[in-house]
Amino acid sequence: MSVGNIKYGLYLSIFNLLMVCSVYAQNSKKIDSIIKVTSNEIYNNPDIAIKIGGEIVKNNEDNIEYRIKGYKLISDAYSSKRDYEKSLEFLIKASELLDQTNDKLLKINIINKTGIQYHQLKVYDKAMQYLDQAEQLIAEYPIKDSIHVELGKNYMIRGFIYKEKLSCMIAINYIDKGIAEFRKGDKLEVTSKISIALYNKGNCYLLLNKNKLALQCFNESVRMAKAVNAKSLVAFALKGSAKVYTLEGKHTEAIKALNEALNLSSEVNDLILNQEIYKGLAENYLAVNDWEKFTINQLKFIEVQKLIKDRERISVGESLGVKEVESKANRSELSNKFYYLLLVLLLILTLIVLFFYVIIKRKNKEIEAIKSQIYILQNKKGKEA
Template identity: 75%
Template sequence: MDTKKKINFFFILAVGLLTASTLYAQNYKKLDSVLIAAGNEIYINPDNAIKIGENIVKQAEGKVDYKIKAYKLISDAYSAKRDYEKALEYLINASELLNESNDKLLKITIVNKTGIQYHQLKVYDKAIQYLDQAEQLISEYPNKDSIHSELGKNFIVRGFIYKEKLSCAIAIAYIDRGIAELKKSKDKAGIAPKISIAIYNKGNCYLLMYNNKLALESFNESAKFAKEVNAKSLEAFALKGSAKVYTLEGKNLEAIKALNQALNLSSEVNDLILNQEIYKGLAENYLATNQWEQFKINQAKFIDVQKLIKDRERNSVGESLGVKELELKAKRTELSNKFYYLLLFLFILLVLIVLFFYVIIKRKGKEIEAVKNQIYVLQNKKAKEA
């Protein structure tokens, strides 16, 4: 091959490699864009987000970080559908791949999400354990501008747990800290649904504290953040919260109007918990306004949805117990291994001690035998001299 042909060959090879590298980078840049867009679909059309996540899992062969992100996307979408059994299944898939990833921020995200998942399953001790682990990882992460969203979620979920275990006053303090962190994030579209959820839960706290005014303000603000990103299920939850305030204040017609708006929004989401609460609220308010036919229709729908939820909760509890059982089994195996290693160590130590004393006794025996021989020689020598 002459010099000119060599130059042409290496030029074509370099261009080919550069083109392949560019296409490779563009392909994963496209996946990033798809993940962001799908993340915004979670509270609008969770089924579509699940399909997108499943497609990314197939496309991300050889790129473990994208597989983890896709599994988390699917898990988040199932959580939005209140199917915590499936959500946990895909989160476990993501967690199993973490050791293959070098992305520390991604690890924080998955550990944080695991804490959130256990909160949703009402396994609060495990939730706090993972939230503490995530907070430790966050404190060690060098780029503080990148962890506002994760720290915000961490504080907010702690607030939700403290609402159940401690008091609403403590819960609101943590929720406010979480919202403040979320607002520092550059991902404005991504944090709007999270802020909506946080403020909605603040509204529920104010209801428990008998502060209807602040509760209504919170629900209206929650609806505003939900509308910003067209998060229909979250807007429906906020309307349901407002309807509860109206019901408590005897404004039944306003409550019915808000609940029907919520039902219209929730029809595209199929959130059983949300639908249950809406049908229950409608039944109560139609009863209060003597609209018997509407009361009976919504009461029947409430009972049907309630049954579906109980069936799903039994499955979720079974899954949660299954996870606990696997953890206990792993701990038992670990303890058994430690016990056997300890036995082996003690056996080896005992053998060494026996060998040590055997060598000492043998050596002393030889020394005694030598002394005896010396005495015998000396005695014979004296007998001969005598």
């Protein structure tokens, strides 16, 4: 099949999905089905997910729940593209509508997603704040069979944060708890999430120098990702496997895994993934003395690294902006509390002054009355004398 035919088929698929979304805008089951299918495709076709999410929002002006779900779908798609600034933009739009819905599970979903978003922005304190809030809502949710996936995501992201902030052993414990919850959920919905969890668990084992366990995790991650045709997740897991091979001096196997990952990543355009693949290829080609391929991949690594730094400036700016807004809000709150306290103190002081003024005035009147009586008595005695 030619590239032109592939593109035509892709655009046709987009058109058909958007038409279905429009025709069944008022049919909840159809919209839920579209969201579910599209959510499983965000790692392969994030741009399609963005378009469909936009259609869901546009065609459901009177349905708050589906507008929230549409915005979250767009946010998830931008996250898969690692465009965290745009992802946060649409997540904020979803969050602003939460007060207008009574759907507790949807609230848990958005609050969990907010914790994930802050983790991606490396604002770990805010991430934990939202994860704690989501966990509390999960504990209070009455239908326990409905919250396995959300609890799994909550545990998994905590594991990722603990990997960065505490230790890999603590991280693995939480990642395992996340996987256990995922396995209780719908197989189609959780397979890609389990693949992500296993990939990160494999990286933890690498840091602990447990290469055999790491390779097992990466291989299982590949298997799970292939089951749902999540190409970027397959590529990430293959890259992990290649790292194990590199550490063990199996450079030919590492190159084979990395080239397979590169073929998959070219369809996804993930800069972080491409950077790591080019770096791995350069290192392994250098190890086997293939200078030409080493040079090609090293130059591509430098090129992609520059693109990532340019993008990170935007993400860091967004993160700092979040911190600044939060700081301003805290200052405003403290300022309001200070003025309130000052007003209360002034009121109390005024009452004290008035109290003593009344007491003193009353005492002065009593003294004047006593003086008057003494004066009258003295005059009376003088007349008698």
